[in-house]
Amino acid sequence: MPKVRTKDLMDHFQLELISGEEGINRPITMSDLSRPGLEMAGYFTYYPKERVQLLGKTEISFFEKLLDSEKRHRMDSLCTDITPAVIVTRDMHVPPELIESSEQNGVPVLRSPLKTTRLASRLTNYLESKLAPTTAVHGVLVDIYGVGVLLTGKSGVGKSETALELIKRGHRLVADDCVEIRQEDQDTLVGSAPELIEHLLEIRGLGIINVMTLFGAGSVRSYKRITLVMNLELWEQGKQYDRLGLEEEKVKIIDTEITKLTVPVRPGRNLAVIIEVAAMNFRLKRMGLNAAEQFTNKLAGVIEEHEQD
Known part of the structure; x- marks a missing residue:
């Protein structure tokens, strides 16, 4: 058509x-x-x-x-x-x-x-x-401090529950379960919800809830540019996870590469806070402040001083 x-x-x-x-x-x-x-x-x-x-x-x-x-x-x-x-x-x-x-x-x-x-x-x-070229992905899109964060991961990993906690903390839901993405420019991806499930969130054990009705019009938005992908995966014993954040992994959606972070999930980890901080840290990096690089440079300076002594 x-x-x-x-x-x-x-x-x-x-x-x-x-x-x-x-x-x-x-x-x-x-x-x-x-x-x-x-x-x-x-x-x-x-x-x-x-x-x-x-x-x-x-x-x-x-x-x-x-x-x-x-x-x-x-x-x-x-x-x-x-x-x-x-x-x-x-x-x-x-x-x-x-x-x-x-x-x-x-x-x-x-x-x-x-x-x-x-x-x-x-x-x-x-x-x-x-x-514009379009595609659809399984995930949750949330606006966190102005950063469009796409949460991905296997079914049942806790994407919707994490989104609910983020909404309670004042952030805004764009789409749950199915995110329609269109490439409006060479490096611009905009995500939105299918009309049928707009403003809805599915929580296992509770069913489908209307976020706008429960939390108000300020808790949702119709579309958002996607700038960060966070993949939630169950914690694997023995797997090496990034502990410094020096290397940036990328994921390609349509023809655009987006920064991707992998966050291991296990009991006791507050995913909402971790994702919230990741969004703030991403903004800082965009502004030229990279804590991981600063730490590495400082560490290299200390090592060099000791070698000279």
Whole structure:
């Protein structure tokens, strides 16, 4: 199923339908837009016909200066069988040649009161968000001090219970059990909850609870950028765990690498506090303060002094 259709743009941006109603269900497959200035001049060799076409003041004023025979030919070439829509901005008059070609080829012609650059910016942001690569992972996403922490681990390890304790400590739940992730930029992952389970948390023995109802609107948020992954695993006797934090492990989600920490779970460990401190420490590292490096440098200095003595 196409993620975005022309009708979605009409509804979201309240665009006026002028002609070509037959094509309002055409799919939009890319976020790039086109302002067909060269095409108005007759150069269609590299015409990106699969993009949404924006006609602003420059394109329309140039078009009005063309001969009548040229006008019809240009609009016939502009309206193809895969063009999602032609949008005229600034509430300008729509050329009758465009209306005729759009009806003939089933290309929706829409009109907006916004300036071309303003509309182009909003359309691009909307389409990039909707058309971004997506995936779903099993885990819990929590906003801790502004850091989007994705808790992962095997079923029953205690992810939801840890999230509940974090919520009680004032942090915010984004998603439990299933986290939908979209890559909005080369290094930006945004997580959200499926609509069906939004604001819900499953606690074994209690069942499903509504976090927003129990703890208030301040305890949830709709989406959050993911910057840290914390994998919870049952403590294995004899396994070596990182005790200094010098090496940063990475995990790849879609095309983006995210910092990953592995936290062993066993009775007596307060996971909520550990995760809370990990988020604060991650923020400090982002600000240039690395306690592990400072300790290592200090230790190396002490060793060097003893060797000189």
